[in-house]
Amino acid sequence: MNILGAIVTFIVAFAVGMTYGGLTRKITARIQNRKGPPWYQNFIDAYKLYSKSTAIHHGALHFLGPAFLMVSSVMTLLFVPVLTHNNWFENLTFDGDLIFLIYIMTFGPLGMALGAGQTGNPNSAIGVTRGLSQMVGFEIPWVMALVSLMIQYDTTSVTGLMAAQEQSGSWLMFSSPFAFVAAVMAMLGMFRYSPFDIVGAPTELASGPVSENGGKFLFVMMSSGSVFTFAKLTLYVDLFLGGADNLVELLIKTFLLYMIPVLYGTVSPRYRTEQSIRWFWGWPSFFGLLAILQAVIF
Amino acid sequence: MINDKNSQKIVDIIQNWARKHSIWVLAYGTGCGAIEIPPTMTSRYDAERLGVRGAATPRQADVLLITGYLTVKTLKRVIRVYEQMQDPKYVIGFGSCTINGGMYYDSYNTIKVLDKYLPVDVYINGCMPRPEAVLSGFAQLQKRIAEGRATGARHYKENLEWYRANQKKIIPNWIMPEYNW
Amino acid sequence: MSMMKELKENIIKRIKASFPDAVEKNDFNYNRLDFIIDKNKVPSMLLYLKEEMGFIHLSHASCVDWLEEGEFELVFIVWSPVDKIKVFVHTRVDRDNPVMENMDMIWPQLNTYEREFRELYGVQFTGLVAPDEFILEDWQGPPPYRRDFDTAAYAEKTFWHRPGREDAQDVRETIASRDGEEIPDFAKKYSR
Numbered sequence: 051m052n053i054l055g056a057i058v059t060f061i062v063a064f065a066v067g068m069t070y071g072g073l074t075r076k077i078t079a080r081i082q083n084r085k086g087p088p089w090y091q092n093f094i095d096a097y098k099l100y101s102k103s104t105a106i107h108h109g110a111l112h113f114l115g116p117a118f119l120m121v122s123s124v125m126t127l128l129f130v131p132v133l134t135h136n137n138w139f140e141n142l143t144f145d146g147d148l149i150f151l152i153y154i155m156t157f158g159p160l161g162m163a164l165g166a167g168q169t170g171n172p173n174s175a176i177g178v179t180r181g182l183s184q185m186v187g188f189e190i191p192w193v194m195a196l197v198s199l200m201i202q203y204d205t206t207s208v209t210g211l212m213a214a215q216e217q218s219g220s221w222l223m224f225s226s227p228f229a230f231v232a233a234v235m236a237m238l239g240m241f242r243y244s245p246f247d248i249v250g251a252p253t254e255l256a257s258g259p260v261s262e263n264g265g266k267f268l269f270v271m272m273s274s275g276s277v278f279t280f281a282k283l284t285l286y287v288d289l290f291l292g293g294a295d296n297l298v299e300l301l302i303k304t305f306l307l308y309m310i311p312v313l314y315g316t317v318s319p320r321y322r323t324e325q326s327i328r329w330f331w332g333w334p335s336f337f338g339l340l341a342i343l344q345a346v347i348f
Numbered sequence: 349m350i351n352d353k354n355s356q357k358i359v360d361i362i363q364n365w366a367r368k369h370s371i372w373v374l375a376y377g378t379g380c381g382a383i384e385i386p387p388t389m390t391s392r393y394d395a396e397r398l399g400v401r402g403a404a405t406p407r408q409a410d411v412l413l414i415t416g417y418l419t420v421k422t423l424k425r426v427i428r429v430y431e432q433m434q435d436p437k438y439v440i441g442f443g444s445c446t447i448n449g450g451m452y453y454d455s456y457n458t459i460k461v462l463d464k465y466l467p468v469d470v471y472i473n474g475c476m477p478r479p480e481a482v483l484s485g486f487a488q489l490q491k492r493i494a495e496g497r498a499t500g501a502r503h504y505k506e507n508l509e510w511y512r513a514n515q516k517k518i519i520p521n522w523i524m525p526e527y528n529w
Numbered sequence: 530m531s532m533m534k535e536l537k538e539n540i541i542k543r544i545k546a547s548f549p550d551a552v553e554k555n556d557f558n559y560n561r562l563d564f565i566i567d568k569n570k571v572p573s574m575l576l577y578l579k580e581e582m583g584f585i586h587l588s589h590a591s592c593v594d595w596l597e598e599g600e601f602e603l604v605f606i607v608w609s610p611v612d613k614i615k616v617f618v619h620t621r622v623d624r625d626n627p628v629m630e631n632m633d634m635i636w637p638q639l640n641t642y643e644r645e646f647r648e649l650y651g652v653q654f655t656g657l658v659a660p661d662e663f664i665l666e667d668w669q670g671p672p673p674y675r676r677d678f679d680t681a682a683y684a685e686k687t688f689w690h691r692p693g694r695e696d697a698q699d700v701r702e703t704i705a706s707r708d709g710e711e712i713p714d715f716a717k718k719y720s721r
Contacts, residue, residue, distance in 0.1 A: 421666040448691040448693070449688075449690065453684070453690070456670070456673050456678075456683050459688055460688045460689065460691065461688075461689055519667075520669065521666075521667040
């Protein structure tokens with residue numbers, strides 16, 4: 051593994067994630083018939099948060115929340131192959147890393163629960179509970195889609211699935227359509243946009259788990275959110291859309307995929323936690339079951 | 349951050365540029381002037397193109413907007429909120445009630461001059477100021493940040509005894525700690 | 530119109546049958562009727578109006594400070610949604626020692642009204658169960674809604690005022706002359 055390659059991957063993920071955040075705000079603003087902030091607004095926000103001169107913390111465990119989030123995002127990023135057949139971005143990979151990814155992606159919010167519990171703010175505690183409950187919701191169709199993929203192609207590593215796409219010549223989006231539909235529906239919950247943004251919205255419980263974090267803590271949380279976004283989008287592109295050979299193609303594919311939750315989010319109201327879990331265990335799980343049936347029978 | 353007399357180092361210039369283009373306003377309406385905040389933030393007089401955004405808690409906010417009159421009861425809570433915010437922080441006084449008491453100049457329960465209890469950076473006059481006036485107030489705050497003169501928080505820390513003496517004279521039942529982290 | 534007059538006559542007759550010393554005044558709007566009664570009979574009269582005569586809605590309760598006569602006047606407004614008539618019940622309480630009976634078992638919202646009178650006028654209600662403070666926090670002065678409480682003098686004494694208010698300059702003209710701007714024609718008629 052190349053240390054320089056890992057650092058470059060991290061910088062690319064950070065920059066692309068932040069840009070997508072700023073572009074989201076611009077697109078949402080244009081839909082609402084106003085001019086929005088410039089596309090580099092998230093960078094300015096991050097730098098302002100970084101340059102706060104006092105930091106108020108509530109003990110040692112309070113530092114663990116943002117640290118665990120960042121660790122989880124970076125680990126997820128390093129296991130996702132960013133470009134196919136490229137020496138720069140050849141990070142970690144082993145057989146069975148798809149199952150490993152399913153576990154690692156839940157590690158971050160658990161760490162944040164520790165940090166939020168240390169602050170003693172009841173808003174954070176309730177927000178963390180809601181976040182973890184919602185995660186129980188969307189994990190079901192997501193895991194079902196991945197399991198059906200693993201059964202269909204007899205491999206548990208991401209690079210194996212990408213190789214299968216190259217061999218058959220068609221993207222997994224077309225040869226396992228039910229898995230793709232179930233995974234996209236689960237993606238709506240992963241990115242925490244409307245209608246599933248009850249966890250971190252500013253009007254709900256004073257923004258839930260983030261409520262006692264300001265200044266540099268918030269900077270780490272925002273950056274880890276952007277890196278995690280990029281990692282998830284790249285994982286989807288690798289699994290379903292055939293990977294990408296160069297950076298421009300990757301950017302186009304991830305952006306088009308990212309527009310699905312963003313555009314759906316601008317026109318939806320918010321679900322309560324039990325409504326969102328009930329939705330996730332309805333149609334998306336049905337499509338996941340169909341995907342598993344298709345993988346086993348055909 | 350003014351370093352030597354009238355010049356600023358390059359780091360300060362970049363920092364002030366970032367701070368002035370991303371101002372997070374605490375979503376707390378202390379008086380009747382808070383009714384002019386939603387029109388400023390929504391589609392017609394868009395404040396988000398200046399980078400102004402709502403923040404949910406004092407830990408995440410930069411600016412405390414004192415919109416209108418402050419009763420003695422609210423002043424106790426506002427002091428607590430102000431001291432929980434993190435540096436650098438600014439206070440904007442909205443409306444004429446913060447300047448000289450405004451329409452409630454002879455009321456038995458509102459404070460007349462905000463400057464003696466909290467350090468104020470920018471006043472916006474009007475009763476209530478229209479969204480255009482609010483946006484021009486934010487532009488004035490941006491100019492002060494860029495010049496490095498928005499040092500209300502430092503002034504508060506250095507003259508804490510004076511501010512505390514004024515606050516304790518008005519608030520008879522001071523049951524809060526000496527400084528609210 | 531005449532139906533309303535008949536209804537009002539009916540109400541006056543029934544009230545005077547039960548409470549002979551109620552004085553009525555009937556020279557207001559076509560759907561308003563006033564009664565003046567002694568303060569000890571007010572709870573039973575309100576109960577009679579609510580239960581027997583169909584005035585089930587309490588619209589408002591208010592207190593008037595008659596400083597020259599040395600009395601507080603309490604007014605209760607009840608409304609009948611069937612007959613669409615409102616009845617005002619007036620009573621007088623002594624100003625130096627204002628004591629009244631608690632009535633919030635008839636309508637629960639009278640609890641809030643009585644707390645307001647107790648804090649802001651100083652009227653004591655026997656049997657009222659409510660926290661001591663209502664709106665003002667740590668208030669040590671006299672009840673502020675009384676007419677002999679000079680709010681301007683109290684505000685002058687307690688708070689620091691910013692100098693410069695006394696000359697009462699016109700804000701628009703001052704700012705226009707300071708910044709060298711012209712006041713437009715349509716705005717000139719609002720200047721002093």
